Amino acid sequence: MWGGNFKTAVSSLRQARWRTTFTMMGIIIGIASVVTVVSLGDGVKGQLTGQGGQLGNDVLTIRPGKLVNNQGGIAGLNLYAFLAPSTLTSKDVDSIAGLKSIKAAVPVEFVTNVATGDNGENDDVFVAGTHSQLFSLLRIDTAYGAPFSDDDVDQNFAVIGSSMALKLFGVLNPVGSTVHINGQDFIIHGVLAPSSGGLLSVAQADFNSSIFIPTGAADNLTGGHTNVLQILAQVKDSKKIDSDAAQVRRTVAKNHGGTVDFSVLKQKELLGVSDQVVSRITHAVTGIAAISLLVGGIGIMNIMLVSVSERTREIGIRKAIGATNQQILNQFLVEGLILSIGGGVIGILVSLLINLILKLYTSLHPVISVPTIILAVGVSVGAGIIFSIAPALQAASKNPIEALRGS
Amino acid sequence: MALIELDDVSKLYGFGDATTLALDEVSLKVDKGEFVAVMGPSGSGKTTLMNVIGLLDKPSHGNYKLGGRDVAHQSAKRQARLRRDEIGFVFQFYNLLPRLNVLDNVSLPLAYKGVPPVRRAKRASDILELVGMRDREYYRPNQLSGGQAQRAAIARAIVNNPSIIIADEPTGNLDSHDSRVVMEVLSDIHHQGNTILMVTHNPELTRYASRVIYMYDGTIVGDERTKVGEMAKHARRIFFRKPRATDDDIAAGVSAILKDIPGEEVTAKPKRGRPKGRKRTVRRTRSRR
Numbered sequence: 001m002w003g004g005n006f007k008t009a010v011s012s013l014r015q016a017r018w019r020t021t022f023t024m025m026g027i028i029i030g031i032a033s034v035v036t037v038v039s040l041g042d043g044v045k046g047q048l049t050g051q052g053g054q055l056g057n058d059v060l061t062i063r064p065g066k067l068v069n070n071q072g073g074i075a076g077l078n079l080y081a082f083l084a085p086s087t088l089t090s091k092d093v094d095s096i097a098g099l100k101s102i103k104a105a106v107p108v109e110f111v112t113n114v115a116t117g118d119n120g121e122n123d124d125v126f127v128a129g130t131h132s133q134l135f136s137l138l139r140i141d142t143a144y145g146a147p148f149s150d151d152d153v154d155q156n157f158a159v160i161g162s163s164m165a166l167k168l169f170g171v172l173n174p175v176g177s178t179v180h181i182n183g184q185d186f187i188i189h190g191v192l193a194p195s196s197g198g199l200l201s202v203a204q205a206d207f208n209s210s211i212f213i214p215t216g217a218a219d220n221l222t223g224g225h226t227n228v229l230q231i232l233a234q235v236k237d238s239k240k241i242d243s244d245a246a247q248v249r250r251t252v253a254k255n256h257g258g259t260v261d262f263s264v265l266k267q268k269e270l271l272g273v274s275d276q277v278v279s280r281i282t283h284a285v286t287g288i289a290a291i292s293l294l295v296g297g298i299g300i301m302n303i304m305l306v307s308v309s310e311r312t313r314e315i316g317i318r319k320a321i322g323a324t325n326q327q328i329l330n331q332f333l334v335e336g337l338i339l340s341i342g343g344g345v346i347g348i349l350v351s352l353l354i355n356l357i358l359k360l361y362t363s364l365h366p367v368i369s370v371p372t373i374i375l376a377v378g379v380s381v382g383a384g385i386i387f388s389i390a391p392a393l394q395a396a397s398k399n400p401i402e403a404l405r406g407s
Numbered sequence: 408m409a410l411i412e413l414d415d416v417s418k419l420y421g422f423g424d425a426t427t428l429a430l431d432e433v434s435l436k437v438d439k440g441e442f443v444a445v446m447g448p449s450g451s452g453k454t455t456l457m458n459v460i461g462l463l464d465k466p467s468h469g470n471y472k473l474g475g476r477d478v479a480h481q482s483a484k485r486q487a488r489l490r491r492d493e494i495g496f497v498f499q500f501y502n503l504l505p506r507l508n509v510l511d512n513v514s515l516p517l518a519y520k521g522v523p524p525v526r527r528a529k530r531a532s533d534i535l536e537l538v539g540m541r542d543r544e545y546y547r548p549n550q551l552s553g554g555q556a557q558r559a560a561i562a563r564a565i566v567n568n569p570s571i572i573i574a575d576e577p578t579g580n581l582d583s584h585d586s587r588v589v590m591e592v593l594s595d596i597h598h599q600g601n602t603i604l605m606v607t608h609n610p611e612l613t614r615y616a617s618r619v620i621y622m623y624d625g626t627i628v629g630d631e632r633t634k635v636g637e638m639a640k641h642a643r644r645i646f647f648r649k650p651r652a653t654d655d656d657i658a659a660g661v662s663a664i665l666k667d668i669p670g671e672e673v674t675a676k677p678k679r680g681r682p683k684g685r686k687r688t689v690r691r692t693r694s695r696r
Contacts, residue, residue, distance in 0.1 A: 004518045011506050317502045320463060321516045321563065322491020324484050400463045404502070
C-alpha cells in the first residue's frame with residue numbers, strides 16, 4: 001500500500017511540476033541555509049582547535065577585557081571588551097617577561113591593515129609588531145629567509161605570511177624585497193611556512209596573510225600608540241602553569257592600579273571562550289535560517305490544502321471504491337513527506353555546493369558533519385509530517401457523497 | 408434470507424424549516440441474484456437510496472441489513488471495508504481516476520485490500536478480458552470512448568467479487584450503441600448470479616431487469632417483477648404519460664400544484680409538469696446531480 005501511495009503521490013506531484021518545484025524551493029532554501037550556517041560554525045570551531053594545538057599547553061594568553069567568571073568555569077566573555085581599545089601596554093609585557101617563572105613574553109601589537117608591495121596596495125593584511133620569540137613560541141618555521149632576531153628590535157625588518165608574499169610580490173620567496181607600511185620601507189627578512197590556517201586568537205587573523213615587524217619598528221610607525229591585542233607568555237614549567245597564571249594576573253593588575261581589566265587564559269580556556277562566542281553567533285544565525293524553514297513548511301501546508309480541495313472528487317471516488325480514512329490520510333501524508341524530504345535532500349546537496357564554493361573562493365573552511373546532515377533530514381521529515389497532517393486530515397474526513405458531487 | 412433488507416429507512420437532509428425528507432420510511436428486500444431497476448423522477452430519492460444501500464450515506468432512521476448483518480450503524484472504517492469487499496459502484500460519469508491507466512484504475516480496490524501488485528494486475532487483467540477491454544489496459548481514461556470508460560468502471564466495480572453492484576444511471580451519458588454494450592455487460596454479470604441495483608430513466612432498460620421499483624417523493628410507490636427481456640408494464644406509462652396539469656394550471660403556478668396530489672395508484676410526475684416552487688429545496692439537497 002505504501003508503494004502505491006508513493007506512486008500516486010509522485011504522479012500527482014509530477015502533474016503539477018511547477019507548483020511542486022516552488023513548494024520544494026522553500027524547504028530547499030531553509031535546509032541549505034541551516035546546514036551552511038551550522039557547517040560554517042563547525043568550521044570556525046575546527047580552525048580554533050587547530051590553533052590551540054599550535055599554541056601548546058605551556059603558553060598563557062593575556063587579553064584585554066575581563067573574563068566573566070562564574071563558579072570558576074568559563075562562563076563567557078563580555079563582548080564589549082572587543083570594542084574597547086586595549087588596556088594592555090608594553091610595560092605589562094616587560095613586567096611579565098621579568099617574572100622568574102616566565103620563559104618568554106611576546107606582545108602582538110596591531111599596527112595597520114594596509115601594506116604595499118610590488119603588486120600594489122593590499123588592505124587585507126594583518127600587520128603586527130612582535131618579538132622575535134613569537135615564531136618559536138607558536139612553533140612556526142620560516143620557509144625562506146629567517147625570522148628577525150632580538151637585536152633587530154628597531155630595524156625595519158618584516159616576516160611575512162606565505163599567501164601575503166604571493167599577493168604582494170607574486171613570488172613565493174620575496175626575501176630581500178621591500179614592503180611599504182605607513183610610509184616606511186621594510187625589508188622582507190623571512191617568509192613563514194604555510195600554516196594550517198589557524199586564527200591568531202583574538203586578532204582573528206590568519207598567519208598566512210600577516211606581516212610581523214619588530215616592536216621597536218612598530219612603535220616608530222605608530223608614534224608609540226601601539227595597541228596590544230594580546231600578550232603570549234611561555235612558562236618554564238607547564239606543570240606549575242596555574243600558579244604562574246595567578247602570578248601573571250597579580251603582576252599585570254599591579255600595573256593597572258589593581259584593576260583586573262584583562263584575562264589570563266590557558267590554552268583550554270582560550271578555546272573555550274572562542275568556542276562559546278562562535279557557538280552563540282552560530283545559534284543566532286541558525287535561528288534566523290530556521291525561520292525560512294518554517295516559511296517553507298507553511299508553503300507545503302498551503303499547497304497541500306489547495307491540492308486536497310482540487311482533488312475532492314478523486315477522494316470521493318477512492319472512498320466509494322473502499323479506501324478507508326486512514327488510507328486517504330496516508331496518501332496525502334506521503335505526498336507532503338515527498339515534498340519535504342525531497343526538498344531536504346536537494347537542500348543538503350545545495351549546501352554541499354555552497355560549501356565547495358566557500359572553500360574554493362574564501363578563507364573559510366566549513367565542515368558538514370554527519371550529525372548535521374542527520375539533523376537536516378530529521379528536520380525536513382518532521383516539517384513534512386507536521387505541515388501535511390492538517391491537509392491530510394481534511395482529505396480523510398471528507399464526506400464521500402459530497403466529495404463525489406464536487407468537481 | 409434476503410441479501411439486502413431495508414426496514415423503515417428514512418433519510419433527512421438539513422434542519423429546521425429547510426429539512427427535506429429524501430427517504431420516507433422505505434422498506435425493501437432484495438434477494439441474491441436479482442437485477443433491480445429503480446425508476447422515478449428527479450428528486451424522488453433514487454440516488455439517496457443507492458447511497459444508503461452502498462454505505463456511502465447513513466440512514467437517519469431505520470435499519471439496514473446486508474447479508475443478515477446490521478451495517479448502517481457501523482464505524483466508518485468497517486463501512487469502507489464493506490464498500491471495498493461487498494459493493495461495487497458504477498457511476499453515470501464513470502468516475503475513473505484520470506491520472507491512472509485502465510489497469511491501475513481497475514486494480515485500485517484490490518490495492519486498498521492489500522493484494523500484492525503482480526496478483527492484482529493479473530486479476531484486473533482477467534476482469535478487463537471479461538468486459539472486452541483487455542486491449543485497452545494501458546490507455547488513460549481520457550483516451551477511451553464513453554462506452555469503453557463505462558466498461559472499465561464496471562470492471563473496477565466487480566474486481567473484488569462484490570455481493571451487490573450499484574449502478575447509478577450507467578447509460579445516462581452514453582449513446583444508444585454504447586448503452587447497449589454496457590447493458591449487455593451488466594446483463595452478463597447478472598446471469599453469472601450477481602445482484603445488481605440500477606437507477607435508470609430509460610424504460611427500455613427495464614428489459615434487462617428482473618424487478619422494477621418505482622419511487623416518488625422518497626417512497627417506493629411501485630414494485631413490479633418482470634421477466635428478463637420484457638419491458639416493465641408501468642415503466643412507459645408512468646414516464647411518458649401526458650402532463651396532468653392544464654395550461655390554466657401552469658398559468659396559476661403554485662395553486663396548480665396543490666390540486667395535483669398523488670393518489671393510491673402508481674403515480675409519477677412527468678418531467679414537463681414537474682412542480683417548481685415546492686420542490687426547490689428538495690432538488691437542491693438531494694444527492695442527485
